[in-house]
Amino acid sequence: MLKQLGFLCMKMHSCLEYSLQLSAHPSISLLQISQRYRGTLYPGTNVSVEEAWKRRIQLRQPKLQCDEQVQPKLYYAPEWDLEKRHDGEEGEAHPMIGQDVMTPEKWNYYNKIVWPPNYVSPETGLPLLRQVYYCRESVHCSPKRMFMACHLVWRLNIDEALEQLKLQRKKACMILRQVLTEAKKKASEEFHVEFPSDMHVAEAFPIQCQIVKGYRRHARERITVTRYRYINIFVRLEEGDGPPMKKRWEPKNGWDKMKDYYKYLRERCIEYSI
Template sequence: MNIFRNLCASGFKTIQINSIHTSAPSLAWTKSTLPKNFLSHNKKVYPPQEIGEERRPAFVCHQITNIKYSPDKLWYIACLVRGMTADEAVKQLSFVNKKGAEYVKKAILEAQELAVSQHNVEFRSNLWIAESYSGLGNVIKGIRRHARGRLGEVRYKYSHYFVRLEEGKPPKDYYKLNPQTPQQQLDSWLENMRKRKVTNSL
């Protein structure tokens, strides 16, 4: 402290240093790091349909970015609502006692509003969840103090949630859109096995 007083007295200028809080989310990422490819499907323009062709259902893509929630935990909630109608998914999520369920419910309600207001969907209840998944967002690294002067690394994970609502009625079984008979499953497995090749072999 005496050295600092002597330096100030000898003519050195003092420099004021403002503290920076690195834990603030605004400093951790910028807008350029947010996902953009998923929402680009909303801007896709399709050619006019021919007479007698089956009507193409309307759809809307929506996302919520940088949720302070683990993407692994959010994945279970995203799987829960796949293949449900939008109204049924909102009802089911109201009884899920998880923090991530509130984010998923909010995303579905926002997607319904976008479908009606911007994508020419007549009835907001005539929508079902065609896609629902989570992704890893930004990861902020921190430190945790241990005994004897040692330090450990802590990772604060953020996640993104993506949902696509489609107009119409949902399928009876979402995970069996293309069912195969046991014989067809065996044939496809054998074909994949015969396509195997040992690297650097003849």
């Protein structure tokens, strides 16, 4: 009962705080304050989360290279050694051999990029949110099973993802839960994210790094080759809420399908007509 009363007092205190902010800033509407209180606004803006993700999804529309206009971006990043191989092997670096595979060194390199304060993306007009890149190397697990676990928590809130993985008593889910816990801890301790629980899993995927072959002896002196697969798990946490859908494009509703069907009917033609 005391906990419930304390929770009500906290809610009343927060409502009083927002009412004082309203009196101090009369230009802010009551709707925006309620949306900001509920967490439905994009962080740092007065734009709703749905509208912000619509802008970001527009960048995925395919464009011809001749029509594409690349906006200049300002950031600082340390020098990348082009003559060094970043796949863990010795020898000369070749731009077309073994350089297109994501490695832990490339993934952690994104943490070293420094953007200007309050930087606004020129494509979307939205401020860049804080991101945390984390990787765990050489995990003995099947990449196919880990892919299913990563797809389960993709675009979910970090706390909700941990709860979902806790209910799945599988090896891949247990390993991924540890990785997400370490990534959340890294966000709060190293990157000083004030509210790491408000972040969502923007990316999570495994990549096979090596295969160790072993031998298994059967009856009648038969021997088979056993492959022990090791993977690297890559995780990217991003501030704010994720998009409402899990697919690349937003699924169409009944009205959109009806418009497509009407368009198909209007574009019909009679063959061999005048």
